[in-house]
Amino acid sequence: MTQIMPASKNLSPVEFQHSSSSYINREISLLAFHKRVLAQAKDKNHPLLERLNFLIIFSRNLDEFFEIRVSGLMKQIDFKTITTAPDGIPNEVIIEQISESAHLAIQEQYDTLNHILLPELENYGIKFIQYHNILEKHLDWIKHYFFKQVQPVVTPISLDPAHPFPRLVNKSLNFIVSLEGKDAFGRQIELAIVPAPRSLPRVVRLPDELTDGEEHYILLSAIIQQHISDLFPGMIATGCYQFRVTRNADLTLAEDVDDLAVALKDELSSRRFGRAVRLEIANNCPNSINDYLLEQFDLDPQHLYQVNGPVNLTRLITNFDIPELRFKPYQAVIPKALRNSNKIFETLTKQDVLLHHPFDSFKPVINLLREAAQDPNVLAIKQTLYRSGPNSEIVQVLAEAARNGKEVTAVIELRARFDEESNITVANLLQEAGAVVVYGIVGYKTHAKMILIVRREAGKLKRYVHLGTGNYHAGNARMYTDYGLLTTHEAICEDVHKIFQELTGMGKLLKLKKLFHAPFTLHAQLLHLIEQETAHAKAGKKARIIVKVNALTEPKLISALYTASQAGVKIDLIIRSICCLRPQIQGLSENIRVRSIVGRYLEHTRVYYFHNDGQEDLYCASADWMGRNLFSRVETCFPIEDKKLKKQIIDYGLLSYLKDNVRAWELDANDQWHAVSPKDGEEAHIAQQVLMQQRTLPTTA
Known part of the structure; x- marks a missing residue:
């Protein structure tokens, strides 16, 4: 210890x-x-x-x-x-x-790229040509590409009294060029800026005749560097150095705005030119130019990052068709309860259905909405949308439902970071189709994941609900692990109805029967559940807490967990990213173990388990244990009460992750994370792989 x-x-x-x-x-x-x-x-x-x-x-x-x-x-x-x-x-x-x-x-990142990954890729015929490894046989093709594709859209900018340092867009690729000689106007220009056109691909495949059929790619930066002098006729480029500035991209909106969408559009334009926070530049750039750029961006030397390679590795994304170098394809399954039924409403009347993405397909969620859009007995559809692009099936189906005369209400969170512009487009599309679109509550992001469908059956109205831990985004559902519950449980459906009332209308807080929701009851209920477990431990009873979230930062919850640990509660925290709690400290948190799973899929499920003297209370939620989720967002936390579904989550969504000895990391009392590996004689256990294998078994439910 x-x-x-x-x-x-x-x-x-x-x-x-x-x-x-x-x-x-x-x-x-x-x-x-x-x-x-x-x-x-x-x-x-x-x-x-x-x-x-x-x-x-x-x-x-x-x-x-x-x-x-x-x-x-x-x-x-x-x-x-x-x-x-x-x-x-x-x-x-x-x-x-x-x-x-x-x-x-970052030094480790570029060492990994240059000394491990790129050499290994070359063994498979994949090569990235940078400026330093251009060959003689490449020159004619590069010259032709430069003059036909690059030069016509490049705008060199000299730095002189008539041309002050330009405003450069956030994360854009640029070159600073040192020059000798005079230009056409007789000016002695020493420096110039060349912004790389954002419309051009950063990686270009060389023709097969130059590569013997192998996949060789040349970086746009290498093409520009090779012909940089051609952008300054009659002058000599004595140096050319790529650089990129990162800027403040957070948005600030006043709470008294008249129109959230209009205000957000105005803010989006400023994101590209926020305050500089980081300068990346080629590591061969002279110190004098480094200092000059730092001065222009008002940055200290500690914000300078000299890199040995492309300044923007995210643009190395290329579609390689080499299956053996990729993860083995996995085909998500339809849960057995829905597999042989074309009528989701009938199935949900009989039983709840649990979806665990990406192991279970996201199609049942889309099919539920599609069936609702086309069913004459469906009267209304209400849904929250946090990150759903205009081309997503869900948005298209909601639009179809509105055109079919359904009462469609979409609560769209415009401020989902970096998806703001896309969400404005979604809002406009749905409004044009006839849906009612609201933007939630100013000052509180709507982060809850809810669908409510109202259907007339035998002369009465019946509700169907989907609640999830992740976004209504089919792409995310293939890469992120998330839970979704499909249910007709009357109390849960009534609670969801009340939350939609809060989001779209006016009135006092409505009391919920089953759900906890932020910013109202969730934080207090979590404290109560932790304190309840602490009381059980003090009474000599078995006490256990397992929490799986993306982040844990909220001080009162952390303090409550410390108190529970001191009382003897065994606590396991599966935290993907941020954890502000210190585990394994004698007298404080020796009963708390913190681990993080980093694997093929991004862990995104939020699950809270409390032993509660054998009752085993289990909740799924849209909220992490962070102040912003609990006090500044609209979030939902819903119970899993069906015994079969509860066991499924506990066994495969929690306990299996605690046994993972390949993709797990554990946090010690000195804030250090250590990779976990199988002990001598211990079999390898990968939780995500177990879930994939479990879904492929013939008896899978």
């Missing part, structure tokens, strides 16, 4: 529990998760192209980390805001720690 941290040896367990030392900083914890994703790129148990994909995911994650989390810290520093985080660490210190850790991670 790891002992209490040295800095806190003089504190009693109670004092430590209520001190800032008992919390891990959320930004540092989130960066640690991104590094766990990066580690997958070196894991030879993954197919090669999947390892490249993990490297790209890390790059994309890090972009958002700087755009949102680091930018938030820098904004607080700029405005001299005193930190209110429970860990109590000053923002300046956190920025320094992030810089140190991120620099090491």
Whole structure:
């Protein structure tokens, strides 16, 4: 057992529990998760192209980390805001720690790319041509491509008194060029900026005649660098260095806006030119130019990241058709209850149906809506939409239902980060079809996942409900693990109806019978459930808590878990990304184990289990255990009461994940994550693989 941290040896367990030392900083914890994703790129148990994909995911994650989390810290520093985080660490210190850790991670990222992945890809005939490895046989083709495809759309910008440093778009690829000579107007220009056209592909496949039929790709940056002097006739380019600036991309909306959609459109345009937070530049760029760019972007040297390769690895995404280098295809199944039935309403009248994506298909959700859209007995459909593009089947079916005369109500959360523009398009599409579209509650994101269908049966109205832990997005349902419950349970359906009333209408808080919901009852109920388990432990009864969420940051819940641990409650936390709780500290949290699963699919289920003296209370939810989910969002938490479905989630959605000894990481008392591996004589257990295998068995329910 790891002992209490040295800095806190003089504190009693109670004092430590209520001190800032008992919390891990959320930004540092989130960066640690991104590094766990990066580690997958070196894991030879993954197919090669999947390892490249993990490297790209890390790059994309890090972009958002700087755009949102680091930018938030820098904004607080700029405005001299005193930190209110429970860990109590000053923002300046956190920025320094992030810089140190991120620099090491990015160095590891490019070392992995250059020394592991690219050489291994070459063994399969896949090669990326960068500027330093252009061959003589490539030159004619590159020249032709440059003058026909690139030069006509490139706009070089000289840096002189008449041409100040340009406003460069967030995360755009640019080149800074050092020059000698005079231009057509006799000006002595020393520096210029060349923005790479965003309309051009960043990776271009070379023709087969140059590659002997192998898949060779050349980077757009290499093509531009090869012919950079041709953009400045009569002058000599003495240096050309790619760079990219990352900017604050968070949106701020006033709570007294007249029209949320209009206000959001205005804010979206400013996202491209927010405050700079990171500068990435080629590692061969002279210090004088580095300093010049840092000055232009008002950044300190700690925000400079010199990289040995493309400054935007997310654009390395290419469709390679080499099955042996990919995960073996998995075909999601239809649950047995729905497999042989074309009438979902009849099935749900008889029993609840549980969906566990991506192991179970997302089609039953779409089919439910499609059947409702076409059924003359269906009167109304209500649904929340958080991330659903305009081309999604669900949006198209909702539009069809509206055109068929159904009363369709869509609660669309316009502010789903980085999907704002898409959601505005969805709202317009549904409104044009005749649906009623509302944007939820200003100041509270609508993050709940709910469908409510009202159908006339035998002269009475009957409700059908879908509740989920994840978004109504078919693409996500193939990559994220999520639960969905299809039910006609009267109390649950009535609760969902009341929540829709809250979202679309006016009135006082309505009391719910089965569901907990944020921002009203969920936090208090979670505290009650933890305290109930603590009381059982103090009474000498068996006490157990298992929580599976994406993040745990809320201080009161963490403190309650510490108290439960001290009472003897056995607590297992399966946290995908951020965990601010410190486990395994003697006298405080020795009964708490924290693990994270990073595998083929992104873990996204939210499940809460409480032993409750043998009753085994089990809940699925749309909410993580974060302050924003519990106090600033509309969230739902719903019970799983059917014994068969409850056992299915406990066995395969919780206990199996606690046995995973291949894709799991565990957190120690010193904030360090350690990869788990099978012990001597122990069989390998991969929870996601078990679920795939379980679904392919003939007896699968």
